[in-house]
Amino acid sequence: MITGDALRILLVEDDDDHAEIVIRELANNRVINQIHRVSDGEAALDYVFRRGIYAHPAGSPRPNVILLDLRLPRVDGLEVLRIIKESAELRSIPVVVLTTSSAERDVTSAYDHYANSYLVKPVEFNKFAEMMNTLGFYWLAWNREPVDEQHK
Amino acid sequence: MPVEIDPNPIAAPDRQFVADSVIDITERKRTDERFQLVVEAAPNAMIMVGSDGLIILVNTQTEKLFGYSRQELLGQSMDMLVPERFRGNHGSHRSGFFAAPSTRSMGAGRDLFGLLKDGSEVPVEIGLNPIVTSDGQFVLASVINITERKRTEARFQLVVEAAPNAMIMVGTDGLITLVNTQTEKLFGYSRQELLGQSMDMLVPERFRANHGSHRSEFFAAPSTRSMGAGRDLFGLRKDGSEVPVEIGLNPIVTSDGQFVLASVIDITERRRTEERFQLLVEASPSAMIMAGADGLITLVNTQTEILFSYDRSELLGQSMEMLLPERFRSNHGGHFRRFFAAPAARKGAGRELFGLLRDGSEILVEISLNSIATADGQFVLASVIDITERKRAQAELQSRAAEMERFTYTVSHDLKSPLITIKSYVAMIDQDLGGGNIDRARADLHRVAKAADKMNQLLEELLSLSRVGRVVNAPETILVGALVEEALELVAGGLNNGHVHVEVAPDLPSVTVDRRRIVEVLQNLIDNACKFMGSQPEPQIRIGASSDGTETRFYVKDNGVGVEPRHHERIFGLFDKLDPKSGGSGAGLAIVKRIIETHGGRIWIESPGSGGGSTFWFTLQALQGRAEGKQ
Numbered sequence: 001m002i003t004g005d006a007l008r009i010l011l012v013e014d015d016d017d018h019a020e021i022v023i024r025e026l027a028n029n030r031v032i033n034q035i036h037r038v039s040d041g042e043a044a045l046d047y048v049f050r051r052g053i054y055a056h057p058a059g060s061p062r063p064n065v066i067l068l069d070l071r072l073p074r075v076d077g078l079e080v081l082r083i084i085k086e087s088a089e090l091r092s093i094p095v096v097v098l099t100t101s102s103a104e105r106d107v108t109s110a111y112d113h114y115a116n117s118y119l120v121k122p123v124e125f126n127k128f129a130e131m132m133n134t135l136g137f138y139w140l141a142w143n144r145e146p147v148d149e150q151h152k
Numbered sequence: 153m154p155v156e157i158d159p160n161p162i163a164a165p166d167r168q169f170v171a172d173s174v175i176d177i178t179e180r181k182r183t184d185e186r187f188q189l190v191v192e193a194a195p196n197a198m199i200m201v202g203s204d205g206l207i208i209l210v211n212t213q214t215e216k217l218f219g220y221s222r223q224e225l226l227g228q229s230m231d232m233l234v235p236e237r238f239r240g241n242h243g244s245h246r247s248g249f250f251a252a253p254s255t256r257s258m259g260a261g262r263d264l265f266g267l268l269k270d271g272s273e274v275p276v277e278i279g280l281n282p283i284v285t286s287d288g289q290f291v292l293a294s295v296i297n298i299t300e301r302k303r304t305e306a307r308f309q310l311v312v313e314a315a316p317n318a319m320i321m322v323g324t325d326g327l328i329t330l331v332n333t334q335t336e337k338l339f340g341y342s343r344q345e346l347l348g349q350s351m352d353m354l355v356p357e358r359f360r361a362n363h364g365s366h367r368s369e370f371f372a373a374p375s376t377r378s379m380g381a382g383r384d385l386f387g388l389r390k391d392g393s394e395v396p397v398e399i400g401l402n403p404i405v406t407s408d409g410q411f412v413l414a415s416v417i418d419i420t421e422r423r424r425t426e427e428r429f430q431l432l433v434e435a436s437p438s439a440m441i442m443a444g445a446d447g448l449i450t451l452v453n454t455q456t457e458i459l460f461s462y463d464r465s466e467l468l469g470q471s472m473e474m475l476l477p478e479r480f481r482s483n484h485g486g487h488f489r490r491f492f493a494a495p496a497a498r499k500g501a502g503r504e505l506f507g508l509l510r511d512g513s514e515i516l517v518e519i520s521l522n523s524i525a526t527a528d529g530q531f532v533l534a535s536v537i538d539i540t541e542r543k544r545a546q547a548e549l550q551s552r553a554a555e556m557e558r559f560t561y562t563v564s565h566d567l568k569s570p571l572i573t574i575k576s577y578v579a580m581i582d583q584d585l586g587g588g589n590i591d592r593a594r595a596d597l598h599r600v601a602k603a604a605d606k607m608n609q610l611l612e613e614l615l616s617l618s619r620v621g622r623v624v625n626a627p628e629t630i631l632v633g634a635l636v637e638e639a640l641e642l643v644a645g646g647l648n649n650g651h652v653h654v655e656v657a658p659d660l661p662s663v664t665v666d667r668r669r670i671v672e673v674l675q676n677l678i679d680n681a682c683k684f685m686g687s688q689p690e691p692q693i694r695i696g697a698s699s700d701g702t703e704t705r706f707y708v709k710d711n712g713v714g715v716e717p718r719h720h721e722r723i724f725g726l727f728d729k730l731d732p733k734s735g736g737s738g739a740g741l742a743i744v745k746r747i748i749e750t751h752g753g754r755i756w757i758e759s760p761g762s763g764g765g766s767t768f769w770f771t772l773q774a775l776q777g778r779a780e781g782k783q
Binding site: 015017018021071099100101102105121122123124125128 | 564565568569571572573575576577580599602603
C-alpha cells in the first residue's frame with residue numbers, strides 16, 4: 001500500500017525545538033518524506049506562492065500537506081490559512097493545523113477558514129511521537145489527492 | 153292771620169276788664185308745618201314723645217311699621233310700642249335721656265325690639281334726637297326696622313360658623329368682633345374669652361410688635377390675599393403652645409365700618425408631611441431635584457449640592473436647565489412639557505444622559521422621574537445618579553475580562569510550548585542515552601535548559617504584568633525630564649552597545665504619576681527602540697511632548713525598522729512578537745500599555761512600516777490621591 005512517492009510536507013513552525021521534534025519523529029517512523037520548514041507566516045506564503053527566495057519552482061515543490069502552527073510571527077497562522085484557502089490554485093492542498101492551543105476559539109476559526117484537520121501538540125512525548133507516526137502514514141499511505149492538481 | 157290770644161283779667165275799682173294779648177303766630181305755624189313735612193318725608197318711622205312719655209307726633213312710616221293708625225297712637229304712652237319685658241326700665245331710661253339730652257342711638261349695643269299692633273315684635277334700631285320747643289322738651293325717635301339686616305347678619309354668622317377653618321373677624325382697632333367654633337377649637341379659647349379682645353392675644357409675642365403696622369397696611373389697601381407671603385406663620389393657643397397656620401385675609405365693609413375676616417388653617421399635619429418628605433428627600437443617596445411645571449427648581453438635597461457643586465441657594469428658583477449641558481437644552485423643554493402632559497414615573501430609557509457641573513464639566517447620569525401632585529400643583533421629582541464611575545468601571549471590567557481571556561489563552565499557549573519541548577527532549581535524551589547517541593543527547597539537554605529558562609522568563613513577566621494596577625505606589629508630582637533620565641540610566645548598556653544617540657526635549661512638563669511605573673514605561677519604550685534599530689547606521693531616539701491644548705502627548709521616536717500598519721494593534725498584545733529572533737518574551741509592550749491605562753492614558757504607535765522608524769505616543773492623566781511633591 002505504501003507508494004514509492006515521498007510525502008512532501010511544508011512545516012510552518014516558529015519554535016525551532018518543536019520543528020525539530022516533528023522532523024525527527026516523522027523520520028523515525030520511516031515515513032518517507034521531504035520536509036521543508038519555514039518559521040513564520042510570511043515565509044510560508046512566499047513558499048506556496050513561489051515568491052522571493054522561493055521564486056524558482058524547483059526550490060518550492062508543491063507540498064502534499066501543510067502543517068501549520070497558528071501563532072506565528074509576521075503573518076498569523078489563521079491569515080496564512082485564509083489566504084491559501086482563498087486561492088483557487090492552492091486550496092486543495094490539505095492544511096493540518098498543528099498547535100499548542102486547545103482553545104475552542106482557535107479550533108472554530110481554523111475550521112471556519114477551511115482547515116482540513118486540527119491537531120493539538122501533546123505534552124506527553126509518546127503521544128506526540130505517535131501522532132506524527134499516524135499523521136505521516138495517513139497522508140502518505142491512505143490519502144488520495146486529486147489527479148489534476150498533482151500535475152500542476 | 154293765625155293768632156294766639158292770651159286773655160289777661162285786669163281788676164279795676166269799678167269794673168273788670170280783660171286785656172287780650174294777641175300774638176301773630178303766622179311764622180311759628182309755618183315752622184311747625186315745615187317740621188311735620190320733614191318728619192313725614194323721613195324714610196324711617198319717626199315718633200315724637202314728650203317728657204311725660206306721651207306720643208305727640210308720628211309719621212306714615214310709623215303707622216306702616218307698627219300697624220297702628222295715627223289716631224290710635226297720638227296722645228298714647230310710648231310704652232305701647234315697647235315689648236312688655238322692656239317697659240319696666242323704659243321710664244327711667246327716658247328720664248335719664250331728658251336729664252341729659254343728646255343725639256345718640258338707643259340701647260348702646262343691646263338688641264332693641266318694637267311691639268307691633270298684632271303683638272309681634274320686630275328688631276329695631278333707634279336714634280334719639282332731643283328737641284326743645286317753647287312747649288317744652290321732646291325727644292324725636294327715629295326707628296329703623298332691621299329685620300332684613302339681622303337676617304343677613306345671621307346668615308353671615310352661619311356661613312362663618314359652618315366654615316371648616318377658624319374664622320376671625322377683626323375691626324380696624326384690632327379687636328375681635330366675630331369668631332366661629334373652629335376658632336375656639338384651634339386656639340382653646342371660648343367665644344366669650346375672644347370677643348372684644350385684641351387680636352394680638354392669638355399672635356405669639358415675638359410677632360406682635362409688627363402685627364399692628366401690618367394690620368394698618370392691610371386696612372390702608374384692603375384686598376383678599378394670604379397673610380405672611382412666604383413667611384412661616386404661627387398662632388398662639390390659650391395653653392401657650394404655638395400652632396403653624398396659614399392665614400387668608402378678606403376685607404369686609406359693613407355699615408359699622410371696615411373689618412377683616414381672617415381664615416386660619418392649622419397646617420401642623422401638612423407641615424409634618426412636608427417635613428417628612430423633605431427628610432426623605434434629604435436622606436436619599438442620590439441627588440434629588442424637584443421642579444414645577446415652569447421648570448424652576450423648588451427643592452434640592454445635599455447630594456445635589458455635592459454632585460453639581462452648587463449651593464442650595466444658587467439652585468432654588470432657577471431653571472432646571474442650568475444643570476443640563478447647553479446642547480440638550482433646546483430639546484429639554486419639549487421633553488419637560490410632555491412629562492407634565494402625561495406625568496408618570498419613568499427612567500431615561502437607555503439613553504446616556506449628561507449633567508452639567510458648576511465648573512462646566514459634564515458627568516454621565518441616570519435620571520428617574522417621579523410626578524408629585526401637591527396642593528400647589530404638579531411637580532416633578534428627579535433622582536439623579538452619577539454613573540460616570542459606574543460606566544468607567546463597566547468599561548474597565550469589560551476590558552479586564554477581554555484581557556483575562558487573552559491572558560488565559562496566551563498562558564495556555566506560550567507556557568505549554570516550552571513544556572512540550574522539555575518533555576519531548578527529555579524522552580528523546582533518554583532514548584539517545586540508551587542508544588549511545590551521546591552527542592545528540594548533550595545538544596538536546598541544551599534545548600531543555602533553554603526551554604526551562606524561557607518558562608521562567610514568561611512567568612516573571614506574567615507576574616510583573618499582574619503587579620501593574622495591583623501594586624500601586626503613591627502618586628508623585630515629578631518632571632517628565634527626571635523620569636526620562638532615570639529610564640535612560642537603566643538602559644544605558646543597550647544604548648552604548650548600539651551606539652544609539654538619544655535626544656530629550658527640554659522643558660518637559662511635570663506629571664502626577666506612579667513614578668516607578670512610568671520609568672518602567674519609558675525604559676521599555678527606549679529598550680524596544682534600541683532592539684529594533686535594524687541595520688540603521690545612525691541609530692537615534694528622540695523623546696519629547698506635544699500639546700494640543702486639551703492634552704499633552706509624550707513620544708519616544710526612533711529611526712529603526714518600524715512596524716507595519718497591520719501590526720500596530722497586535723504589538724501591544726501579550727507575548728505577541730513580530731520577530732522571533734528578537735530578545736524578550738513579548739510582554740514588554742503589554743506591560744507598558746497596562747501601566748498607561750492604569751494612569752487613565754492611551755498609547756499608540758505611528759510607523760509607516762519597514763525601515764521607516766516608529767513613534768510611540770502616550771498620554772497620561774494625573775493620578776487621584778495625595779501627590780507627594782518631589783521634583
